[in-house]
Amino acid sequence: MILVTGSAGRVGRAVVAALRSQGRSIRGFDLRSSGLADEVVGSLDDAQAVAQAMSGINDVLHLGAFMSWVPADQQRMFTANVEGTRILLQAAANEGVRRFVFASSGEVYPENNPQFLPVTEEHPLQPTSPYGLTKLLGEELVRFHQRAGRMETVILRFSHTQDAAELLDEDSFFSGPRFFLRPRIRQQEGFGNTAIAHLLRAADIGEPSHVLARNQDGRPFRMHITETRDMVAGVLLALDHPAAVGGTFNLGSDEPVDFADIVPLMSELTELPIVTVDLPGAGVYYHTSNELIRRTLGFSAEWTVKRMLSEAAPARSRRLAEGRQA
Numbered sequence: 001m002i003l004v005t006g007s008a009g010r011v012g013r014a015v016v017a018a019l020r021s022q023g024r025s026i027r028g029f030d031l032r033s034s035g036l037a038d039e040v041v042g043s044l045d046d047a048q049a050v051a052q053a054m055s056g057i058n059d060v061l062h063l064g065a066f067m068s069w070v071p072a073d074q075q076r077m078f079t080a081n082v083e084g085t086r087i088l089l090q091a092a093a094n095e096g097v098r099r100f101v102f103a104s105s106g107e108v109y110p111e112n113n114p115q116f117l118p119v120t121e122e123h124p125l126q127p128t129s130p131y132g133l134t135k136l137l138g139e140e141l142v143r144f145h146q147r148a149g150r151m152e153t154v155i156l157r158f159s160h161t162q163d164a165a166e167l168l169d170e171d172s173f174f175s176g177p178r179f180f181l182r183p184r185i186r187q188q189e190g191f192g193n194t195a196i197a198h199l200l201r202a203a204d205i206g207e208p209s210h211v212l213a214r215n216q217d218g219r220p221f222r223m224h225i226t227e228t229r230d231m232v233a234g235v236l237l238a239l240d241h242p243a244a245v246g247g248t249f250n251l252g253s254d255e256p257v258d259f260a261d262i263v264p265l266m267s268e269l270t271e272l273p274i275v276t277v278d279l280p281g282a283g284v285y286y287h288t289s290n291e292l293i294r295r296t297l298g299f300s301a302e303w304t305v306k307r308m309l310s311e312a313a314p315a316r317s318r319r320l321a322e323g324r325q326a
């Protein structure tokens, strides 16, 4: 029996579906129900709920976490991601679990302030966001259990991940603020970044638009956006592959996407104009190597952002049609 935490989340849902299609028995664990026959609805920091979820479990895929960059969410995030991971690991060790796979993040380096490119697993771990710190502390807890030698552990440093259908959705958690101006203004207001919000508001042309983010020198942002299905493939390799044991792997797409390439393609599909904004600072510009997981576990990324857009466009049309009907 495999326990999947975060089973109602983006990656968790897809991992659960993949495991079920392989006929494997799984139990979900999340704050929210995902309608699974076998699931525990509870919080990772609730030792009783975790003990209940862990009973009879052989392997754990720990994908549940609270992702937030809002200062007011910090307490809740450390409780879920650090204390929750500690409790889960201890319960797994007590249960005699075989393998424990942990979803970490590229924010442990962090990728948006790299010391060298491409970012490999050897890059120093110096997170600058509280979220990245919670993931580094989670990794340390996993390494502690790895040293104790009772469980096989695997750390996957996840790329930024989205469902293809989210890419052209201005209401989506990531793509909304990343590629659409007005959602980005609202996001920056929520973060308390008054000066940035002001700069973005000044760029508003009085109608909804995309935003092409560049740094203070006019260099467009560049980063990885990995499709959830590629992440699922990597998670399954981490669960099953003998060579994964004790390893730490970057997991994500082969190549980063340059916003100067992708935003015009988005604009063609949405028919929204593009507003270019030069933001203070060095901006986002990275390339993370997935060579280790390709070489060691045979991982292969199947999705490019262009391929994701071919799914995102019909998904957007369906959403807009449903909105018109409502």
Ligand SMILES: NC(=O)c1ccc[n+]([C@@H]2O[C@H](COP(=O)([O-])OP(=O)(O)OC[C@H]3O[C@@H](n4cnc5c(N)ncnc54)[C@H](O)[C@@H]3O)[C@@H](O)[C@H]2O)c1
Residues within 6 Å of the ligand: 005, 006, 007, 008, 009, 010, 011, 012, 029, 030, 031, 032, 042, 043, 044, 045, 062, 063, 064, 065, 066, 067, 080, 084, 103, 104, 105, 106, 158, 159, 160, 161, 162
């Ligand atoms: N999506 C990304 O870009 C990205 C990037 C790097 C790392 N990650 C990590 O990958 C994992 C999966 O990400 P995702 O995109 O599926 O995120 P998601 O937010 O869609 O899913 C996370 C799930 O965890 C659950 N959760 C949150 N707090 C909980 C708690 N206290 N107890 C139990 N469940 C709780 C949420 O309800 C949610 O269903 C997470 O650990 C995340 O930190 C994601």
